[in-house]
Amino acid sequence: MADDILNRFKEDQTGQKEIDTSKKLRVGIIGTGWIAEAHIINYMKMPDVEIVAGADLIPGKAEAFFKRFGLQDVKCFESHTDMLNSVELDAVSVCTYNATHAECTIDALNKGVNVLLEKPMCVTLEEAVEIIRAEKKSGKVLSIGFQPRFDPNMKKIKEIVESGVLGQVYYIQTGGGRRRGIPTPYGTSFIEKDKGAIGAVGDIGCYSLDMVLNAIGYPKPLTVTGYTSDFFGKRPDYYKNHPEYAEVFGVDDFAAAFVRLEGGIILDFRIAWAMNIDTPGDTIILGTKGGLRIPSTECWNGTVGGAMKIYHEVAGSQVETEIPIIESDIDLFEAKIRSFLDAIKEGTPAPVPSSQILYNQAIIDGIVKSAKAGREIEINIPEI
Numbered sequence: 001m002a003d004d005i006l007n008r009f010k011e012d013q014t015g016q017k018e019i020d021t022s023k024k025l026r027v028g029i030i031g032t033g034w035i036a037e038a039h040i041i042n043y044m045k046m047p048d049v050e051i052v053a054g055a056d057l058i059p060g061k062a063e064a065f066f067k068r069f070g071l072q073d074v075k076c077f078e079s080h081t082d083m084l085n086s087v088e089l090d091a092v093s094v095c096t097y098n099a100t101h102a103e104c105t106i107d108a109l110n111k112g113v114n115v116l117l118e119k120p121m122c123v124t125l126e127e128a129v130e131i132i133r134a135e136k137k138s139g140k141v142l143s144i145g146f147q148p149r150f151d152p153n154m155k156k157i158k159e160i161v162e163s164g165v166l167g168q169v170y171y172i173q174t175g176g177g178r179r180r181g182i183p184t185p186y187g188t189s190f191i192e193k194d195k196g197a198i199g200a201v202g203d204i205g206c207y208s209l210d211m212v213l214n215a216i217g218y219p220k221p222l223t224v225t226g227y228t229s230d231f232f233g234k235r236p237d238y239y240k241n242h243p244e245y246a247e248v249f250g251v252d253d254f255a256a257a258f259v260r261l262e263g264g265i266i267l268d269f270r271i272a273w274a275m276n277i278d279t280p281g282d283t284i285i286l287g288t289k290g291g292l293r294i295p296s297t298e299c300w301n302g303t304v305g306g307a308m309k310i311y312h313e314v315a316g317s318q319v320e321t322e323i324p325i326i327e328s329d330i331d332l333f334e335a336k337i338r339s340f341l342d343a344i345k346e347g348t349p350a351p352v353p354s355s356q357i358l359y360n361q362a363i364i365d366g367i368v369k370s371a372k373a374g375r376e377i378e379i380n381i382p383e384i
Contacts, residue, residue, distance in 0.1 A: 021047045025341060028053035028089045028113075030080045030104050031096035032065035034186045035118055039093045040069055042337040049341065053087040055080040080104050084111045091141075091344060094118060097195040098202060102127035105142070109134040114141040116340045120202040121357045125365040125381065132354050132384050143340045143350040144357045146210050148302040150335035152326040157285075157308070158215040160292055160323070165310060167289030169265055174212045174283040175256075176296050177204065177272030182233055182253055184245055191233060193250030201228065201255035202364050204300045205271035209360050211294075212267070212283060218356045219262040225376040226367030228252035232274035257367045267363075289313075302332045358384075 027049050029036050033056075043049045055077040056062040062076035077083040080096075084107055091114040094104045102122040108115050109131075121144050122128050135142040148154050161169065177200060183190045190196045190203065213219070233253040236243035253274050259267040270280045282305075283294040290312035295305035308323040339351035362379050370377045 019046070019048050020345065024048050024050045025090040025344060026050055026052045026088060028055070028083055028087060028092045030055050030083070030092055030094050030108070031100075032056040032062050033095060033189065036065065036093070036095040038333045039095060039116075039337065040066075040071075042331075042334045043093075044069065045334060046337065046341060048345070053077070053083050053089060055083040081107055084108060084113065089113045091116065091340070097189055097197075098123055099195055099197040102131055105131050106134040109138040109140055109142065112138060112140060114340075114344045116143050116145060116337070118145040120198065120206045120364065121354070121361045123197040123202070123365075125358075125362045125379075128354075128358050128361040128365075129382055129384055132358060135354055136384065141340065141343045141350050142354050143336075143343065144352045144354060145336060146207065146352045146357070147332040147336040148207055148211065148300075149214065149352060150330060150332045150339070151303045152328050152330070153304045153308075154211060154214075154302075156323060156326060157211065157292070157294060157304075160308075160310065161215045161285065161287075165290050165312065166285060166287030166292060169216050169263075169285055169287045171266045171268070171286040172212050172216070172284065173268045173281060174208050175205075175270035175272075175280050176208050176283075176300060177254075177270075177275060177280060178299050179276070179278055180232075180238075180274050181299060182238065182273045184239065184242065188245055188248050191245065191249045191251055196251050198364065198368060199228075199230075199233070199251030199253055199255075200271050200273040201252055201367055203273070205255060205269070205367075206357075206360055206364060207300050208271055208283070209269065209363055210357070212285065213360060214356065215285070216265065218359050219265060220381070221259055221261055221267075221359055221363050221366065221379045223260045223376055223378050224257050224363060224366035224370050225259075226255065226257040226370035228255045228368065228371040230254075238274070252368075252371075255367055255371070257363070257370070259363055259366070269363075269367075 053075045054062040066074040092108050093116045095118050105115050105117050230253050233249035236246040239245040254272045256270040279296040282296050285292040290310050293309045297305040310321040366379045
C-alpha cells in the first residue's frame with residue numbers, strides 16, 4: 001500500500017502520448033548493416049510508420065535484410081539514388097559507412113526527404129557544412145543519431161550545469177573507451193580508410209563530446225591540438241582469428257586533444273578503441289562554484305557509470321553531494337526514432353540539431369588534421 005502511494009509521486013519518464021495513425025510515414029533505410037537492425041526494429045514498433053524501401057550497395061544484402069525481419073514487400077535497390085528517384089518517401093535513416101554519410105544525406109535532403117543520420121555526422125567539417133546547406137535549402141528535418149541524449153542521467157548533467165551550482169565552467173576532462181574493443185565482429189568496415197574514414201575519435205568520441213558540449217550549451221570550438229595513433233589496430237596478433245585485418249586497418253584506435261572553446265573553456269579529451277588501462281578517467285566539469293564528477297563506463301552504453309558527485313562549499317565547508325542514478329526503462333534507440341518522427345509530423349525542430357553537431361564534427365575533424373600537421377590548428381567554421 002505504502003509503495004503504491006509513493007509510486008504516484010515518481011516522475012513519469014516515458015513521455016508517452018497518443019500517436020496519430022491516420023497517415024503513415026513512408027520510411028526507407030539506406031545501408032543495411034548491423035546498426036540498421038536497431039532502426040528497423042524500432043520503426044516496426046511505430047504504428048504510424050510503413051517501411052517501404054531500402055538500399056545497400058552489396059547485391060542482395062537489402063533483400064535478405066528485410067526478409068529477415070518479415071518484410072517481404074519492401075522495394076530494394078543497390079543504389080540510394082535509385083531508391084530516392086523511384087519511391088515516394090517521407091523519411092530515411094542513413095546507416096551507411098561513415099565515408100558515405102554526407103553523400104547519402106545530401107541526396108535525400110535534395111529530394112525533399114527528412115533524414116535521421118547515424119553518428120558520426122560525417123567525416124570532415126567541410127562535409128558537415130555541405131550537409132547543413134542542403135538541410136536549410138530543403139526545409140526538411142535532419143536529426144543526428146545521438147540516443148544517449150534521451151537518457152535521464154544525461155539530461156541531469158545538463159540540468160546541473162544550467163542550475164548554476166557549478167558557477168562558470170572553465171575546464172572539462174572527458175573521454176572514455178575500451179581496453180580491447182576494436183569493432184571488427186561485423187567485418188572491417190569500421191577500420192578501413194575508405195569506409196570508416198575515422199576510427200575511435202568518430203565512432204565513440206562523438207558521444208563523449210556531445211555529453212559535455214550539450215551540457216554547457218555547445219560553445220564554438222576555436223583551436224585544437226590533436227593526437228591519434230593506431231598501435232593496436234596495426235598488430236596482427238590483436239585479431240586472433242583474422243590477423244589479416246591489421247593490413248587493412250587505416251584509422252585511429254586512440255585519440256587525444258586539447259581544445260579551446262568560446263567562453264574561455266578548456267576541453268581535455270581522450271578516447272580509445274583499445275588501450276592498456278581500464279579507463280582514461282572519469283568526466284570532470286570544473287566550475288568556479290563547484291565541480292562535477294561523472295563516472296566513466298566500461299564502454300559507451302548511453303548512460304553514466306555510476307552516481308555522479310558535485311564537489312562544492314556550504315557555509316565555508318567543503319562538501320560532496322551525490323546525485324543518485326536515475327533508474328529508467330526508456331529504450332534510448334526507440335526514443336531517438338520516435339522523436340524524429342514526431343518532429344516530422346508536428347513541424348517541430350530536430351531533436352538533435354545539425355547546428356550543434358556541426359561543432360562536434362569540427363572538433364573531430366580538427367583532431368585529425370592537427371594530428372597530421374603535428375601542431376595546434378585553428379578551427380574555422382564558415383557561415384552557412
